[in-house]
Amino acid sequence: MARDESGFSHPDEGTLSLEAIFHALSDPYRLRIVRALAASAVPMNCGDLSFGRPKSSMSHHFRILRAAGVLHTTSQGVEHMNSLRRDMLDRRFPGLMAAILGETGQSAAGDHPRRLTPA
Amino acid sequence: MARDESGFSHPDEGTLSLEAIFHALSDPYRLRIVRALAASAVPMNCGDLSFGRPKSSMSHHFRILRAAGVLHTTSQGVEHMNSLRRDMLDRRFPGLMAAILGETGQSAAGDHPRRLTPA
DNA sequence: TCATTTGTTCGATAAGAATGGAACTAATCC
DNA sequence: GGATTAGTTCCATTCTTATCGAACAAATGA
Structure with missing residues (x-):
């Protein structure tokens, strides 16, 4: 866990814990943040x-x-820019983010229960 | 969320929530339970x-x-037998369990499941 | 019927997490 | 310097969760 140039501390790959990641993702606002970042091509600031x-x-x-290692923040002027640490997460827990974001072709989409045939 | 023959209530596929699943998995003992069940060919009772x-x-x-839909419990005599609801989870959030359990070929080493039976 | 086994429910306590206002800091611009 | 903007930190409050003993319930077996 090194404190960056930007003053934020981010865990490094080796110290990631699944439990911390799950806890981080168990809150609705935090999940929205993650989904918004995943959908964005560029980093987003906190206000957005x-x-x-x-x-x-x-x-x-x-x-x-x-702290869970899910996102990375840097200062740019007055703003704090955030992005998903997707590469690291994919290395450490392959498939996890894809599953969360519903990138499987099938669709775990958004929490909308997918209506196939009423099974 | 129907109350079974066995008296336990399990959510049905349509009402699963990622947040609830993440919360369920954010506790160390609960994660151990899930891993033990995933590694076991047969249901396990609570004592075990x-x-x-x-x-x-x-x-x-x-x-x-x-309640999160992660496992299913039935009574068998005095015991309560538990198993992962793997099929349902895989339908609803494809890849999620595999990622959690580190079944990706690569390895989510560190806090990974011990592989009892060779895959 | 009584005892045993397996697990649940209850209840109290303690630990942790979320919330949001207010004060604060850092960067930028006038 | 003074004002503005973007977030952080501090703090108190509230809500939620975890923990575990004790009492309880259901199934089984003597």
Whole structure:
């Protein structure tokens, strides 16, 4: 866990814990953040990922996602830019993010129960 | 969420929530239960999955895993037999369990399942 | 019927996490 | 310097979760 140039501390690959990742993803706002980042081609700042909630609350959620290794934050001017640590996660837990994001061809889509034939 | 013949209530496929699943998996004992079940060819009773902890504590963990849809419990005599709801989870969130259990060929080493039976 | 085994439920306590206002810091621009 | 913007930190409150003993319930077997 090294403190970056930007002043944020991010865990390194070797110290990732599945439990911490699951805890990070067990909150609805945090899951929305992850999905928004996954859908975005470019890093996003915290404001754009606030969903109308208070800054202090969201700052808390960003910290947890960072600590779990799910996202990476850097300063750019006044803003803090966030991106998924997708490469690292894919190396360490192959298939996990794809499954979460429903990138399987089949579709674990969004939590919308997929209506195939009423089985 | 129907209450079974056995008296346990298990959510049905359509109502599974990723958040609940993640919460269920964010506890170390619950993750051990899941891994042990995944490694076992046959259902296991609660006692065999207690890891030396008090029954009341573990009963709580089983309830959470059941409510999240991760495992299925039935009564057999005095025992409660548990198994992973692997088929359902795989349909609804393809790849998720495989990723968690490190069944990717590569390896999510570190906190991975010990492979009892050669794949 | 009584005792045993297996697990659940209850209840109290303690630990942890989420929330949001207020004060604060850092970068930028005037 | 002063004002603005973007987030963080601090703090108190509230909510949720974990833990585990004790009492309980169901199935089985003597």
